[in-house]
Amino acid sequence: MSLQPETFKSLVKVAAEQVIASAPELTTLDQAIGDGDHGTNMKRGFEAVLGKLDAISAQPLDEALKMIGKTLVMTVGGASGPLYGSFFLAAGEALSHDKHLPDDLADVFGSGVNAVSARGRSQAGEKTMLDVLVPVLETLKMAAGQPDLIAQVRTTAAAAVERTAPMQATKGRASFLGPRSVGHIDPGARSSCVLVQAVCASLEGRQ
Amino acid sequence: MTDTVGIVIVSHSKDIAKGTADMVRQMVGSEVKVAFCGGNPDGGLGTSVSLIIDAINDAWSAKGVAILVDLGGAETNSEMAVEMLEPARRDLVVVCNAPIVEGAVMAATEAAGGSSLAQVKAVAEELSAD
Numbered sequence: 001m002s003l004q005p006e007t008f009k010s011l012v013k014v015a016a017e018q019v020i021a022s023a024p025e026l027t028t029l030d031q032a033i034g035d036g037d038h039g040t041n042m043k044r045g046f047e048a049v050l051g052k053l054d055a056i057s058a059q060p061l062d063e064a065l066k067m068i069g070k071t072l073v074m075t076v077g078g079a080s081g082p083l084y085g086s087f088f089l090a091a092g093e094a095l096s097h098d099k100h101l102p103d104d105l106a107d108v109f110g111s112g113v114n115a116v117s118a119r120g121r122s123q124a125g126e127k128t129m130l131d132v133l134v135p136v137l138e139t140l141k142m143a144a145g146q147p148d149l150i151a152q153v154r155t156t157a158a159a160a161v162e163r164t165a166p167m168q169a170t171k172g173r174a175s176f177l178g179p180r181s182v183g184h185i186d187p188g189a190r191s192s193c194v195l196v197q198a199v200c201a202s203l204e205g206r207q
Numbered sequence: 208m209t210d211t212v213g214i215v216i217v218s219h220s221k222d223i224a225k226g227t228a229d230m231v232r233q234m235v236g237s238e239v240k241v242a243f244c245g246g247n248p249d250g251g252l253g254t255s256v257s258l259i260i261d262a263i264n265d266a267w268s269a270k271g272v273a274i275l276v277d278l279g280g281a282e283t284n285s286e287m288a289v290e291m292l293e294p295a296r297r298d299l300v301v302v303c304n305a306p307i308v309e310g311a312v313m314a315a316t317e318a319a320g321g322s323s324l325a326q327v328k329a330v331a332e333e334l335s336a337d
Contacts, residue, residue: 037253041253173279
């Protein structure tokens with residue numbers, strides 16, 4: 001899994017386009033248990049990322065990730081801005097401090113996950129994006145170096161997002177619904193899954 | 208006026224933010240700097256980190272700034288905005304865990320008496336006690 005500048009650029013492009021394409025689905029999910037703005041917020045943020053794609057991909061990888069993070073922070077307009085923004089800012093920061101891809105992928109991803117957890121004062125099991133990000137991190141650790149790592153990550157993310165349906169939300173707007181949040185997939189978990197799947201698809205296409 | 212703590216009001220709705228600021232000004236007049244913002248970067252319901260940073264700078268005081276927020280995203284975006292301030296200012300801005308209208312009025316009233324940032328925050332947060 002090498003990450004040449006052109007690979008990174010197309011990876012970011014595919015991921016952003018997939019998030020934008022999933023905006024109606026994210027909105028529908030968020031209308032069920034939140035305030036219904038997750039789709040439009042994510043679309044706004046990733047359109048801004050696409051708008052800066054040339055500038056982002058001209059940076060070294062650590063700075064590029066931080067630029068994505070800052071763009072999301074400044075443009076999303078909901079809690080998901082600081083949450084996703086912090087993920088990319090922290091992942092970029094990890095790469096600025098002696099971490100390298102692909103060897104340290106799990107560490108770098110883990111830095112991002114820790115930042116989301118700290119920003120949201122949340123843990124896995126609370127019906128949030130962490131319920132996809134944490135299982136994906138576990139797979140990245142367990143399956144590091146295995147030839148089917150990407151396929152395992154895809155499977156993990158797809159299964160993890162479904163497991164948010166029976167959970168009761170205790171964080172975010174969905175927590176206001178109490179037991180009525182049960183039975184719906186979490187929109188943040190879904191958007192995390194979309195991002196992870198898009199990155200996997202982009203990398204698989206280049207293997 | 209830089210010898211009273213500044214107040215920033217951050218709501219998902221610009222109307223709520225403005226209305227809250229109006230109520231604060233009715234209490235404290237121009238003794239306290241008050242800034243407000245509401246709405247996402249497109250102007251819809253939500254919050255914007257860059258608008259929050261602008262509001263903090265507008266309400267800036269050497270004694271610091273207390274932020275009052277409504278719902279989750281306003282708090283998360285306000286915390287993010289504080290972290291993006293220049294380092295010298297970060298420690299002089301707090302997000303209060305208090306109801307937005309009552310908290311803003313109580314905080315501003317306390318600030319008008321010349322109280323410290325910690326005292327202003329504590330008075331606003333008494334509303335969330337028990």
